[in-house]
Amino acid sequence: MNIGEVAQKSGLPAKTIRYYEGIGLIRPLRDTNGYRAFRDRDLHKLTFLARARALGFSMNDCRALLTLYEDTGRASAHVKEIAGAHLHRIDEKVAQLQSLRATLAHLVDACAGDDRPDCPILEDLGGTADQSAG
Amino acid sequence: MNIGEVAQKSGLPAKTIRYYEGIGLIRPLRDTNGYRAFRDRDLHKLTFLARARALGFSMNDCRALLTLYEDTGRASAHVKEIAGAHLHRIDEKVAQLQSLRATLAHLVDACAGDDRPDCPILEDLGGTADQSAG
């Protein structure tokens, strides 16, 4: 398989596949003409990576997961630890975003949104209502 | 005021303040010795930027908001539009993260997390249970 076919099947752009080879995640063979020659195994790994990335795992996590994926003697605890840590980070991110959202929603709600200059949003960002820029 | 004092008062690292000057968000004066000389106005703008960034606004949004902040003849509708769009993006991001979270939580929950190799997480990422790498 050439890179185009693998790109289509894995859903990853060819550029990304080359990048993944560059950072050592896959090692496709080479044809005599210099073209990359992907085996099924490479395609599986790329598909794996595409899904892991879609779940938001970092490249570091992906690398670790891929190693575990290929190690049939792995302990599932190791996998679960990585995924659990990622889950935790997602929870933190969601909490942070929701906190932001609450503040922002409050401000947006308080803003008239008309042609007058008075704006609680800018007042809040500026610190106090008095120092309205200079 | 020198950059250190402004950094402390605004809560922004000196590096970030120099960067903001570099991209044209502030224009501090210069002392004869080459040091940046910040006025109150600069400090207000930096504080404004720090809060806007803390609310997750992009630098583009910050630039626009800062312009509005300094334009005493602005229409609050313009501010509200920017903030509303940002709120919308946050909502989208939260929804996406929660969707990810649900998938991931399901997988983590299904994984025994012991010393055996069987792992629903890897099986899901790999596509099917049969092609357990090669």
Added chain:
DNA sequence: CCTTGACCTTCCAGCCACGGGAACCCTTAT
């Protein structure tokens, strides 16, 4: 044989919003 066009190759630059660190200058205190 030549061309066209789609495919492939490598390499370099850029993205965002900074952070680290080098190499150097200015000020103040001793």
Added chain:
DNA sequence: ATAAGGGTTCCCGTGGCTGGAAGGTCAAGG
């Protein structure tokens, strides 16, 4: 004179790609 603690510019690195230039390869058509 020196040391500490400011400040300055400049360049590189981050993550995870993406775009583009410049060129090699292959299959089809005239």
